[in-house]
Amino acid sequence: MRLVMVARDMAPSMALKKIQKRYESEISITSFLGFGKSINESMKEIERNIKTADIVLLGMSSSEELTREEILAGLIAFDVKKPFGFFADTYNVIGRPWFSALKNIARFLFVINKDEEKKAKLNFPNSEIIISGNPIWEDFFFPQISYRDIRRQIGVNDDEKIILCPGGKNFIVNVLHWGGVIDAVNLFNFGSNSEKFKIILAMHPGDLNDPNFYVDLVKFSKVPVMITKNSPSSSQIVSGCNIVVQSASTIGIEAACQRKPVIDYFTSVAMERLKESTGCYSWEPCELGISKAVISGSEALRNNILNLLGKGYSSMREIQERIFPMPKEKGKSLEIIISSLKKFLPL
Numbered sequence: 056m057r058l059v060m061v062a063r064d065m066a067p068s069m070a071l072k073k074i075q076k077r078y079e080s081e082i083s084i085t086s087f088l089g090f091g092k093s094i095n096e097s098m099k100e101i102e103r104n105i106k107t108a109d110i111v112l113l114g115m116s117s118s119e120e121l122t123r124e125e126i127l128a129g130l131i132a133f134d135v136k137k138p139f140g141f142f143a144d145t146y147n148v149i150g151r152p153w154f155s156a157l158k159n160i161a162r163f164l165f166v167i168n169k170d171e172e173k174k175a176k177l178n179f180p181n182s183e184i185i186i187s188g189n190p191i192w193e194d195f196f197f198p199q200i201s202y203r204d205i206r207r208q209i210g211v212n213d214d215e216k217i218i219l220c221p222g223g224k225n226f227i228v229n230v231l232h233w234g235g236v237i238d239a240v241n242l243f244n245f246g247s248n249s250e251k252f253k254i255i256l257a258m259h260p261g262d263l264n265d266p267n268f269y270v271d272l273v274k275f276s277k278v279p280v281m282i283t284k285n286s287p288s289s290s291q292i293v294s295g296c297n298i299v300v301q302s303a304s305t306i307g308i309e310a311a312c313q314r315k316p317v318i319d320y321f322t323s324v325a326m327e328r329l330k331e332s333t334g335c336y337s338w339e340p341c342e343l344g345i346s347k348a349v350i351s352g353s354e355a356l357r358n359n360i361l362n363l364l365g366k367g368y369s370s371m372r373e374i375q376e377r378i379f380p381m382p383k384e385k386g387k388s389l390e391i392i393i394s395s396l397k398k399f400l401p402l
Contacts, residue, residue, distance in 0.1 A: 091261030106131075106135050111132040145305055152334060166184060190392070192379075220255065223303075224261045312379045319349070
């Protein structure tokens, strides 16, 4: 089997890279992965490899400007009669409108669970829908670094609570999100609790803005604020944090797998961005109860942070344990993907 994989965004790139690492000694795999940045190879190089491939697997990136290679690769594969399909790495990506030209011609689609399978049948009527899970999510249960070690690495005291705020790629959404969290935490009782909290603004690897653009959020907060990018990563900080306050990020899934409270904070701008990227205003983790949705409002955010850092987390934790049980074995998702791809090979 000669497999070609194309993805631009960080999350699908990481998942497809995991496939390559596991199976490159057994099958021929050529990947064109951007990890949130530009894909180094030209479209001519991608096209040349697709023409000699047996099958093509594509990511589904989160904004229209990031999907050029994925969409063109799908069109090329269809034109040269190579079976192709998608890996939908998280909730609601199947509704992304920029893939509309390919939804009727994709042969297969990998999704994370049964609920996504139901939606996929409506969006991809001619595709075989395969529940594979996400191979990256299997790793979420096993932190890369311990709670104590990551806190030492970033200079957090034992009596401080970390509020981890993973960012996205959109500057305005980030500023409104992070500014809202800072406003909310600054409403805590000063003199008793304020020194015991630290807000970590973790930049997305695909955020191309200079970290200095966000520096006023650090400068003018009464509560300590720290900005990180890449090292340590948001994923590494999850194990040492006390709560995640995000805006529709996969980091919340990782936090849920490690049994941490999660809030999805949506400003009106963030809600519109969510609608643009997924086709709807809802975020499935909030609908399921593994995260708490807060729609704008510093006081509401403040109350929910304090509640989930206390007794209010117990019911969310029960849901997280039910929705994301500890995997019985690692690598099952990869096995499903590879064995399923083999079914589409030409006879």
